Amino acid sequence: xxxxxxxxxxxxxxxxxxxxxxxxxxxxxxxxxxxxxxxxxxxxxxxxxxxxxxxxxxxxxxxxxxxxxxxxxxxxxxxxxxxxxxxxxxxxxxxxxxxxxxxxxxxxxxxxxxxxxxxxxxxxxxxxxxxxxxxxxxxxxxxxxxxxxxxxxxxxxxxxxxxxxxxxxxxxxxxxxxxxxxxxxxxxxxxxxxxxxxxxxxxxxxxxxxxxxxxxxxxxxxxxxxxxxxxxxxxxxxxxxxxxxxxxxxxxxxxxxxxxxxxxxxxxxxxxxxxxxxxxxxxxxxxxxxxxxxxxxxxxxx
Numbered sequence: 001x002x003x004x005x006x007x008x009x010x011x012x013x014x015x016x017x018x019x020x021x022x023x024x025x026x027x028x029x030x031x032x033x034x035x036x037x038x039x040x041x042x043x044x045x046x047x048x049x050x051x052x053x054x055x056x057x058x059x060x061x062x063x064x065x066x067x068x069x070x071x072x073x074x075x076x077x078x079x080x081x082x083x084x085x086x087x088x089x090x091x092x093x094x095x096x097x098x099x100x101x102x103x104x105x106x107x108x109x110x111x112x113x114x115x116x117x118x119x120x121x122x123x124x125x126x127x128x129x130x131x132x133x134x135x136x137x138x139x140x141x142x143x144x145x146x147x148x149x150x151x152x153x154x155x156x157x158x159x160x161x162x163x164x165x166x167x168x169x170x171x172x173x174x175x176x177x178x179x180x181x182x183x184x185x186x187x188x189x190x191x192x193x194x195x196x197x198x199x200x201x202x203x204x205x206x207x208x209x210x211x212x213x214x215x216x217x218x219x220x221x222x223x224x225x226x227x228x229x230x231x232x233x234x235x236x237x238x239x240x241x242x243x244x245x246x247x248x249x250x251x252x253x254x255x256x257x258x259x260x261x262x263x264x265x266x267x268x269x270x271x272x273x274x275x276x277x278x279x280x281x282x283x284x285x286x287x288x289x290x291x292x293x294x295x296x297x298x299x300x301x302x
Contacts, residue, residue, distance in 0.1 A: 004129040005077040005091070008098055009070055011122040015105070015115055016062035016070075022046045028250075031189060039188035042249070049111035051188045056249040058110055060241035061101060068234060069097055085145070086280045092133045092223075093230025093276075099126040100198070100231055109194040134227065142219035150282040152214050155225050155275050159211035162232065165268065166204045170196040203228065222279055229276040236262075236269030 025044040033039055042048055042055035050058065073094045079087025103126075104110070105119040137145065174196060177184045184193055206224055213221025239261050247253065 001129065001132060002077060002081055004125055004132070005073060005095075008095075008122060008125045008129060009073055011118055011125065012065055012073075012098060012102070013070055015102075015118055015122065016065045018115060019046045019059055019062035020066070028052055033189045035183050035187075037183070037188070041189075046113050046115065047110060049113065052249050053186065053246055053251050054110060054188075054190075056245040056251065057242040058105075060245045061238060063241050063245075064234060064238045065098075065101065068237060069094065069101075072230070073098065084285060086283050086285065088133065088137065089223075089226045089280065089283065090230060092130070092137065092227050095126055095130040095133060096227050097231045097234050098122070099130050102126055103198065104194055107194055108190070108192060111190075130227075134223070137223055138220065142223070145283060146219040146222045146279070147282055147284075150219070150222060151275075151278045152217070154278060155222065156211040156214040158271050158275050159207045159214070159225055159228075161271075162207045162228070162268070163204055163211070165264070166199050166207070170199055174200075203231075226276065226279060229272045232272040233269045233276070236265045239265045 022045045025042075025048045027043045029041055029043050030038050031041055040052045042050055042052050044055070045059075047055035047058050072090070076087050076091035076094050080091050102119050102123040106116070106123040170193075173184060174193070184196075187193060206228060210221045210224035210228065213219075214225065215221075243253070243258060243262060247258075
């Protein structure tokens with residue numbers, strides 16, 4: 001796991017640095033989409049084939065990854081390697097963030113660029129690292145991992161609130177688009193709404209599942225919740241950075257479009273921090289790392 005996480009850190013560091021530092025290009029230019037709409041393409045840097053809106057948002061993601069994501073990944077990895085259960089749970093959530101980001105980059109949230117293969121490897125590494133860490137905790141006794149007294153109401157309410165936010169923010173506009181037959185607003189030259197699909201197909205059911213399990217006193221719900229909380233925490237600086245860089249790139253927003261998302265995600269992040277701290281306070285400080293399996297010469301394991 002140490003080397004998996006180091007690999008993710010190296011790949012993400014390279015990708016984020018190139019995304020922020022690579023410059024040059026003809027500048028913004030309009031293109032007509034296959035639906036007959038006009039989209040403004042960035043024309044600059046690594047994201048030169050993306051719209052101005054998406055290119056600025058991707059650079060903001062790279063900035064948050066470098067400033068917050070990578071230090072958190074390295075600190076949590078080191079802490080778990082030294083035997084801290086709490087650090088391992090934070091690592092699980094941090095891997096969820098990297099999985100979320102590089103799944104998007106690899107599967108179509110941005111236009112193809114020269115780092116595509118790097119995105120694919122980072123996506124793969126984050127996916128299997130997340131699965132391994134999740135499985136390592138899932139095999140442990142949940143009553144020992146999350147002992148009696150671990151708060152139930154706050155985590156469950158936050159999970160259900162997250163469900164409502166995702167359905168309102170992504171689901172309603174997509175239903176309207178399906179009813180009217182029009183393309184979703186902001187689709188531009190892209191073929192699909194990857195972020196909306198990921199959030200509605202994976203994140204939304206996970207929040208519901210976590211909330212229901214926690215209310216039923218099934219402590220496996222806490223493990224699912226923790227895997228989502230770090231992502232929710234990092235969404236606040238992500239939304240702020242995206243808004244700032246998009247405004248700087250010339251994207252226009254109304255005052256409500258600026259204040260509403262920032263205020264909403266900051267509140268969500270503060271609540272996620274409070275819930276995560278409340279859960280981790282009840283988690284035992286230390287536990288075994290991933291068990292190593294050694295094989296004897298006759299093919300058996302011990």
